[in-house]
Amino acid sequence: MARTVPASTRIGFTALAWLIALLLFSPILWVLLTAFKTEAEAIAASPTFLPQQFTLENFAAVQDRSDYFKHAFNSIVVSVGSTLLGLAIGIPAAWAMAFAPTRRTKDVLMWMLSTKMMPAVGVLIPIYLIFRDLRLLDTLQGLTLIMTLINLPIIIWMLYTYFKEIPVDILEAARMDGAELWNEIVHVLVPMAVPGIASTLLLNVILAWNEAFWTITLTSGRAGTLTAFISSFSSPQGLFLAKLSAASLLAIAPILLMGWFSQKQLVRGLTFGAVK
Amino acid sequence: MGSISLQHVKKSFGEVQIIPDISLDIKDGEFVVFVGPSGCGKSTLLRLIAGLEDTTSGQILLDGEDMTKAPPARRGLAMVFQSYALYPHMSVRDNIAFPLKMAKAPKEVIDQKVEYAARTLNLSSYLDRRPRALSGGQRQRVAIGRAIVREPKAFLFDEPLSNLDAALRVNMRLEITELHQQLKTTMIYVTHDQVEAMTMADRIVVLNAGNVEQFGSPLDLYKKPANRFVAGFIGSPKMNFIDGSEAAKHNAHSIGVRPEHFTLATSATSDAWKGKVGVAEQLGSDTFLHVHVEGLGLMTIRTDGDQTFSHGDDVYLTPDPTRIYRFDAAGLAI
Numbered sequence: 001m002a003r004t005v006p007a008s009t010r011i012g013f014t015a016l017a018w019l020i021a022l023l024l025f026s027p028i029l030w031v032l033l034t035a036f037k038t039e040a041e042a043i044a045a046s047p048t049f050l051p052q053q054f055t056l057e058n059f060a061a062v063q064d065r066s067d068y069f070k071h072a073f074n075s076i077v078v079s080v081g082s083t084l085l086g087l088a089i090g091i092p093a094a095w096a097m098a099f100a101p102t103r104r105t106k107d108v109l110m111w112m113l114s115t116k117m118m119p120a121v122g123v124l125i126p127i128y129l130i131f132r133d134l135r136l137l138d139t140l141q142g143l144t145l146i147m148t149l150i151n152l153p154i155i156i157w158m159l160y161t162y163f164k165e166i167p168v169d170i171l172e173a174a175r176m177d178g179a180e181l182w183n184e185i186v187h188v189l190v191p192m193a194v195p196g197i198a199s200t201l202l203l204n205v206i207l208a209w210n211e212a213f214w215t216i217t218l219t220s221g222r223a224g225t226l227t228a229f230i231s232s233f234s235s236p237q238g239l240f241l242a243k244l245s246a247a248s249l250l251a252i253a254p255i256l257l258m259g260w261f262s263q264k265q266l267v268r269g270l271t272f273g274a275v276k
Numbered sequence: 277m278g279s280i281s282l283q284h285v286k287k288s289f290g291e292v293q294i295i296p297d298i299s300l301d302i303k304d305g306e307f308v309v310f311v312g313p314s315g316c317g318k319s320t321l322l323r324l325i326a327g328l329e330d331t332t333s334g335q336i337l338l339d340g341e342d343m344t345k346a347p348p349a350r351r352g353l354a355m356v357f358q359s360y361a362l363y364p365h366m367s368v369r370d371n372i373a374f375p376l377k378m379a380k381a382p383k384e385v386i387d388q389k390v391e392y393a394a395r396t397l398n399l400s401s402y403l404d405r406r407p408r409a410l411s412g413g414q415r416q417r418v419a420i421g422r423a424i425v426r427e428p429k430a431f432l433f434d435e436p437l438s439n440l441d442a443a444l445r446v447n448m449r450l451e452i453t454e455l456h457q458q459l460k461t462t463m464i465y466v467t468h469d470q471v472e473a474m475t476m477a478d479r480i481v482v483l484n485a486g487n488v489e490q491f492g493s494p495l496d497l498y499k500k501p502a503n504r505f506v507a508g509f510i511g512s513p514k515m516n517f518i519d520g521s522e523a524a525k526h527n528a529h530s531i532g533v534r535p536e537h538f539t540l541a542t543s544a545t546s547d548a549w550k551g552k553v554g555v556a557e558q559l560g561s562d563t564f565l566h567v568h569v570e571g572l573g574l575m576t577i578r579t580d581g582d583q584t585f586s587h588g589d590d591v592y593l594t595p596d597p598t599r600i601y602r603f604d605a606a607g608l609a610i
Contacts, residue, residue, distance in 0.1 A: 167359060167361070169357050169358075169359045169361035170361045170362075170363060170364075172328050172348070172355075172357070172361065173355065173357060173361035173362075173363075173422075174363075174374070175327075175328065175347070175348040175349055176326060176328075176348050176349075176353065176354060176355040176432075177349075177354075177374050177375035177378055177422065177426070178349045178375050178378035178379055178426070179349060179374075179378050180347075180349055180378075183378060187374075188363060191365040192363075192364065192365055194365075
């Protein structure tokens with residue numbers, strides 16, 4: 001017999017889910033509304049919910065003072081570049097761990113993950129000095145490199161999990177059919193793992209897009225991404241909430257839209273393998 | 277050409293020894309079946325020949341050439357897997373063409389060979405389908421097609437029929453045997469099913485715990501089993517074994533009588549073993565009787581299907597004296 005849930009329980013859980021969703025969404029909603037208010041309204045002592053005087057002047061002011069499109073371009077280069085570089089390293093690495101494991105494979109995987117548990121600021125000085133000496137400070141190459149390195153453990157872990165789901169028989173069949181390693185990976189493994197690779201790609205673009213710590217510390221004018229763009233509005237003009245909101249909205253809009261359109265793929269990817 | 281020679285091949289996984297020491301010579305064009313209970317090392321042995329596992333020591337020669345360290349792609353063998361292992365993202369045509377593409381064959385040659393294989397295997401109308409749109413039997417044919425187009429030195433089959441239903445299995449068994457007669461290429465076929473082994477093989481390798489118990493033609497194995505293990509494994513239903521004083525009468529530690537080598541009577545005769553019918557399995561053509569024999573235990577008897585018996589009937593069994601198998605204390609045939 002199918003399990004029945006009383007209507008009251010169902011309504012209760014639905015309400016709770018909506019409440020949590022709204023709570024999570026409220027800061028973004030606040031930014032969205034504030035971006036269209038005047039500065040005076042944004043800092044008014046008795047705050048308004050909807051903009052009383054709808055205005056676009058904040059966006060004009062933001063673009064006037066700083067170059068949104070340059071920062072957006074940098075964001076795209078760094079997030080897409082670091083993800084592609086990460087996949088190029090991560091796919092062969094995950095293949096080796098999933099299909100040619102050694103006794104140390106599990107340890108290596110755990111060690112890689114452990115680097116994500118370390119506070120980034122702990123390696124700030126050495127990384128900064130290395131970047132300075134290699135003249136990588138404030139360059140897109142340098143930023144792409146560091147973004148690849150910090151996200152590589154996640155890329156390898158995700159790919160490893162997907163690859164484990166692929167029957168090794170099929171790869172062995174390819175070997176018997178005369179495929180050398182490169183052909184086995186390119187013609188058999190990758191096409192079969194497309195859903196997993198796609199969600200790894202999406203998640204990493206998002207992570208790299210949102211990354212702020214390294215972006216802000218390692219760049220200034222030239223290679224700054226949108227996170228640096230926002231922060232440039234927060235410090236010197238801390239009180240200009242409407243402009244800060246407009247800048248934030250501009251920075252998060254592209255990735256928000258991308259996330260929205262690819263949410264099906266993301267959810268599928270993130271729960272892949274959880275229920276076989 | 278496709279002769280395969282194993283010389284003192286050993287395989288261990290860590291501390292666990294799977295294959296202690298095997299030497300075998302398989303002739304070009306032979307159909308050899310590796311048979312044995314699960315866990316006996318038959319699939320491992322096949323994977324060693326394929327190159328999918330590395331030997332711990334020993335040598336594997338293909339056509340006299342040492343291939344022990346060669347990767348699978350270079351050995352020129354084709355394999356059909358139990359799970360079919362088709363490429364799910366490719367059409368049937370691309371699946372069959374894959375080995376040829378890997379060998380960088382020209383497009384016309386690929387098309388021609390794929391068409392030929394598809395015709396041979398009755399797959400012509402499915403060439404543009406994906407594997408998931410095929411039945412189990414069709415998938416198995418695609419897997420065989422993929423193996424044929426390579427024109428390999430030898431085919432390796434790893435329990436290829438165990439995922440099919442009984443009727444289809446009999447059909448595919450015939451198809452594979454016919455394919456062998458047509459191609460005359462060496463085939464090594466792994467199965468746990470002794471009926472498949474008996475019906476398909478030129479020669480059978482009976483494996484047990486990683487050791488070759490006997491290597492010979494199906495009828496050799498049936499008529500002259502080297503030991504108690506082979507005697508019990510080959511033949512269906514299984515041979516009946518008797519220990520103790522009854523065996524001692526034949527100067528043996530134990531004796532074996534096949535179910536088909538009894539004379540059955542319903543009234544007492546001298547020297548006959550008296551028993552009661554437990555279960556009578558009526559197959560139509562034959563009837564298998566499971567008889568509780570006084571002092572000797574449960575025995576299986578094969579009689580023709582016209583005789584009817586029911587639970588509790590008294591029967592008298594006389595084993596054919598010329599077909600009693602005798603074994604010593606170590607289980608070896610005397």
